[in-house]
Amino acid sequence: MKRHLVITEDDSSSFYDEEVNQYYHSHFGALQESLHIFINAGLCSEYLSHLAHISILELGFGTGLNALLTYFKAEEMQKKIYYETLELYPLTPKEAAQLNYPNILDYENVKEIFTTLSSTPWDENVVISEHFTLNKRQISAIGAQYSPHFFNLVYFDPFSPDVQPELWTKAVFESIFNSMSDNAILLTYCTKGTVKEVMRKIGFEIEKLPGPAGKREILRGRKI
Numbered sequence: 001m002k003r004h005l006v007i008t009e010d011d012s013s014s015f016y017d018e019e020v021n022q023y024y025h026s027h028f029g030a031l032q033e034s035l036h037i038f039i040n041a042g043l044c045s046e047y048l049s050h051l052a053h054i055s056i057l058e059l060g061f062g063t064g065l066n067a068l069l070t071y072f073k074a075e076e077m078q079k080k081i082y083y084e085t086l087e088l089y090p091l092t093p094k095e096a097a098q099l100n101y102p103n104i105l106d107y108e109n110v111k112e113i114f115t116t117l118s119s120t121p122w123d124e125n126v127v128i129s130e131h132f133t134l135n136k137r138q139i140s141a142i143g144a145q146y147s148p149h150f151f152n153l154v155y156f157d158p159f160s161p162d163v164q165p166e167l168w169t170k171a172v173f174e175s176i177f178n179s180m181s182d183n184a185i186l187l188t189y190c191t192k193g194t195v196k197e198v199m200r201k202i203g204f205e206i207e208k209l210p211g212p213a214g215k216r217e218i219l220r221g222r223k224i
């Protein structure tokens with residue numbers, strides 16, 4: 001993997017992958033993008049507000065920013081989170097240590113929590129706190145198996161279909177759909193017509209929502 005650290009427009013860091021020529025986050029702001037799409041339109045969505053326990057599946061752990069923000073939101077909302085995330089090309093400890101999230105986020109023990117999330121072993125359940133259990137799986141999302149009817153929320157965050165079309169196929173969406181409970185939701189930054197079509201065919205109800213800075217719209221799919 002050839003990648004280098006970047007600072008995005010809201011001063012939060014991210015990586016740029018030189019093989020696929022893409023940022024891990026929007027260059028308009030990694031932090032504002034993650035908060036807008038995955039935390040506010042996902043974790044804090046009205047569809048999940050009645051749940052005390054939420055099981056989350058993330059495709060692409062990457063920098064761990066979504067996991068970090070989810071951890072602190074779960075503490076604030078006093079909800080119990082099981083967070084399963086897939087990542088085929090993990091950052092090295094040296095790369096993760098370059099990210100500035102602990103310096104720009106104003107949460108208690110943020111540095112310690114970020115280091116813990118980044119460095120927990122792969123492929124096992126790790127209890128991080130009373131509210132947060134993490135399972136980082138170092139496998140490809142292509143052909144991955146999940147527990148059926150289990151996840152309430154999916155953070156679908158691979159590189160775009162232009163550079164990784166193999167992650168936006170009917171087969172990948174179908175295996176995720178089958179792993180979702182009724183009324184579960186999936187969030188993604190991509191609103192491409194072909195993606196919406198595949199999702200609708202499988203049975204997702206699609207909503208377009210306003211996007212974060214620099215992006216007109218995002219997608220929320222619900223399993224009905």
Ligand SMILES: C[S@@+](CC[C@H](N)C(=O)[O-])C[C@H]1O[C@@H](n2cnc3c(N)ncnc32)[C@H](O)[C@@H]1O
Pocket residue numbers: 023024025059060061062063064065066067086087088089090139140141142157158159167
């Ligand atoms: C857009 S970035 C994810 C950003 C991440 N959610 C974050 O907060 O930093 C896409 C991620 O998908 C990972 N990835 C690429 N191919 C994959 C595959 N076949 N299976 C699982 N993850 C993959 C990349 O290594 C990268 O970390």
